[in-house]
Amino acid sequence: MNLKELYQEIILEHGKNPRNLRKTEGFNKDAKGNNPLCGDNVHVYLKLNGQKIVEDASFEGSGCAISMASASIMTDLIKGKNEHEAKEIVEDFLGMIKENPELKSKYLSEDEKTKLMCLSGVKQYPMRVKCATLSWHTMVSAFEENTEEVKTEN
Amino acid sequence: MKIDQIKKEFPIFDEKIQNNDLVYLDSANSSQKPKVVVDRINEFYTKQFSNVGRSVHYLAVAATNLYENTRTSVQKYINAKDKNEIVFTKGATEALNLIANTLGQSYLQEGDEVLITELEHHSNYVPWHFLRKSKNIKINFAEINDEGEITLEEIEKKITPKTKLISITHLSNVTGAILPVKEITQLAHSKGIIVVVDGCQGAPHLKLDMQELDCDFYAISCHKMYGPTGLGVLYGKKKWLEELPPYQGGGGMINEVKKDRISYGELPNKYEAGTMATAQVIAFDQSIKFLESIGIENVMKHEANLVEYGQELLQKNNSVKLIGNPKNKGGVLSFTIEGVHPHDIATILDEDGVAIRAGHHCCQILHDKLNIPASARASVGIYNTKEDLDQLNESINNCKKIFNL
Ligand SMILES: Cc1ncc(COP(=O)(O)O)c(C=O)c1O
Numbered sequence: 001m002n003l004k005e006l007y008q009e010i011i012l013e014h015g016k017n018p019r020n021l022r023k024t025e026g027f028n029k030d031a032k033g034n035n036p037l038c039g040d041n042v043h044v045y046l047k048l049n050g051q052k053i054v055e056d057a058s059f060e061g062s063g064c065a066i067s068m069a070s071a072s073i074m075t076d077l078i079k080g081k082n083e084h085e086a087k088e089i090v091e092d093f094l095g096m097i098k099e100n101p102e103l104k105s106k107y108l109s110e111d112e113k114t115k116l117m118c119l120s121g122v123k124q125y126p127m128r129v130k131c132a133t134l135s136w137h138t139m140v141s142a143f144e145e146n147t148e149e150v151k152t153e154n
Numbered sequence: 155m156k157i158d159q160i161k162k163e164f165p166i167f168d169e170k171i172q173n174n175d176l177v178y179l180d181s182a183n184s185s186q187k188p189k190v191v192v193d194r195i196n197e198f199y200t201k202q203f204s205n206v207g208r209s210v211h212y213l214a215v216a217a218t219n220l221y222e223n224t225r226t227s228v229q230k231y232i233n234a235k236d237k238n239e240i241v242f243t244k245g246a247t248e249a250l251n252l253i254a255n256t257l258g259q260s261y262l263q264e265g266d267e268v269l270i271t272e273l274e275h276h277s278n279y280v281p282w283h284f285l286r287k288s289k290n291i292k293i294n295f296a297e298i299n300d301e302g303e304i305t306l307e308e309i310e311k312k313i314t315p316k317t318k319l320i321s322i323t324h325l326s327n328v329t330g331a332i333l334p335v336k337e338i339t340q341l342a343h344s345k346g347i348i349v350v351v352d353g354c355q356g357a358p359h360l361k362l363d364m365q366e367l368d369c370d371f372y373a374i375s376c377h378k379m380y381g382p383t384g385l386g387v388l389y390g391k392k393k394w395l396e397e398l399p400p401y402q403g404g405g406g407m408i409n410e411v412k413k414d415r416i417s418y419g420e421l422p423n424k425y426e427a428g429t430m431a432t433a434q435v436i437a438f439d440q441s442i443k444f445l446e447s448i449g450i451e452n453v454m455k456h457e458a459n460l461v462e463y464g465q466e467l468l469q470k471n472n473s474v475k476l477i478g479n480p481k482n483k484g485g486v487l488s489f490t491i492e493g494v495h496p497h498d499i500a501t502i503l504d505e506d507g508v509a510i511r512a513g514h515h516c517c518q519i520l521h522d523k524l525n526i527p528a529s530a531r532a533s534v535g536i537y538n539t540k541e542d543l544d545q546l547n548e549s550i551n552n553c554k555k556i557f558n559l
Binding site: 003006007012015016037039040041062063064065066125127128131 | 493494495496497498501502505512513514521527528556557558
């Protein structure tokens with residue numbers, strides 16, 4: 001593992017020009033997360049339709065390339081999934097970032113898996129894992145309508 | 155002064171860190187330890203260990219003497235008038251909490267004002283905030299100028315008839331600004347205001363003379379001073395330490411304990427409740443001897459050269475923006491790179507063995523003022539060389555390349 005592998009095109013691209021960096025109009029779930037050690041912060045917005053399917057997902061915030069890219073990729077691929085699917089994907093992602101060699105969720109397409117695996121490089125940098133997971137924990141918090149701000153501890 | 159020789163006294167530089175030579179630029183966070191300090195801890199535990207101040211057996215008496223020797227060494231090193239003005243704590247944080255707590259108990263009253271600065275570390279803000287909550291005191295902030303300095307004029311401007319205490323850093327751990335502590339103290343004392351100094355960054359890098367500075371309290375962090383962790387020093391003028399109430403209660407700090415009354419011990423025991431960081435205190439004597447053997451004037455000259463060199467390098471490196479440009483500057487180079495978050499900078503530099511810090515460095519007030527969430531910080535110690543700063547610059551260039559800058 002070297003740095004080039006961590007800071008690949010896709011991470012840099014999403015880190016510099018994140019997708020969905022905005023506030024969803026008419027959102028019905030949202031939560032804030034903050035990584036006090038680094039000063040990363042994120043506010044995730046979700047709009048669920050009557051069938052509990054994520055119609056739109058977006059975020060606002062600032063942080064390092066890893067946290068921005070992670071939030072960008074997450075909000076992209078969560079659209080069209082329902083709450084159950086989304087939560088399974090979160091579990092799968094968190095498992096991969098911590099220890100699992102690959103992603104297993106049947107709700108992820110090959111292309112989505114490839115994108116997410118770009119973030120796997122942070123495993124080598126334990127201090128940076130929380131940068132990658134902040135928006136994911138925050139999204140779970142939004143689903144569960146927690147009003148308390150998410151604080152990441154690895 | 156041969157830096158190569160000095161560097162050899164630090165065993166960590168013999169290690170490969172992830173296959174790299176270590177370029178350690180995080181001394182403002184904590185310094186590395188010379189072999190004499192590490193060995194002293196080992197020797198004390200293997201050959202001399204006993205608790206201090208309790209028993210009358212041989213080892214206990216010897217350990218107590220060693221412990222008290224360090225107190226005397228510190229007293230001399232900082233030129234305090236009296237040995238009993240030196241109190242050991244678990245760190246500068248505890249020293250500052252002790253000051254705020256005891257002044258809050260018996261001196262500061264509701265409505266009194268405490269003046270701190272925008273440069274302060276959280277450990278010189280939060281303890282005063284406790285008093286804001288519990289006693290309704292007010293906290294005012296002296297503001298930095300464009301160079302990241304706190305001037306005497308700014309302090310003067312922020313003093314009101316209600317200001318009872320000024321608590322300031324000696325040397326900013328972010329901008330590197332050295333504050334005119336002596337002048338501020340003179341001004342404060344002329345108005346009957348107490349002065350507390352957070353000396354965490356001052357103590358390892360500046361000449362210390364408590365009688366000349368004349369401040370009322372000075373907090374030192376030993377782990378930043380080539381000494382062990384878990385140890386700090388509180389200097390306090392004797393009249394204050396005698397007058398103020400104890401901080402923590404327990405063994406060692408008492409005189410007489412009865413069911414209906416308790417009297418407290420004399421200084422410095424009054425403030426050293428419980429079993430102290432004995433081995434660390436005894437080893438810290440070696441840190442002081444180490445600094446004395448180099449000579450603080452030499453330390454200051456070496457580090458001033460390094461900072462000037464580093465500052466020039468980074469100023470020439472476009473897209474690097476230095477934070478603050480104080481005239482009187484200690485060994486701290488904080489910076490940002492347009493388009494790269496400080497945490498990404500630190501991770502990329504780490505790959506080359508360059509250890510820096512990224513974040514808000516426990517100075518959120520300052521970062522808010524500067525309108526940035528975080529910064530990268532390279533800070534020097536006695537073992538650093540110009541080559542280290544060249545490597546820093548080179549790794550920054552590598553970082554820019556990765557980010558296509
Ligand atoms: C300016 C300043 N004040 C206070 C502290 C806290 O010191 P300690 O680690 O000894 O509690 C630090 C160190 O992080 C510091 O840099």
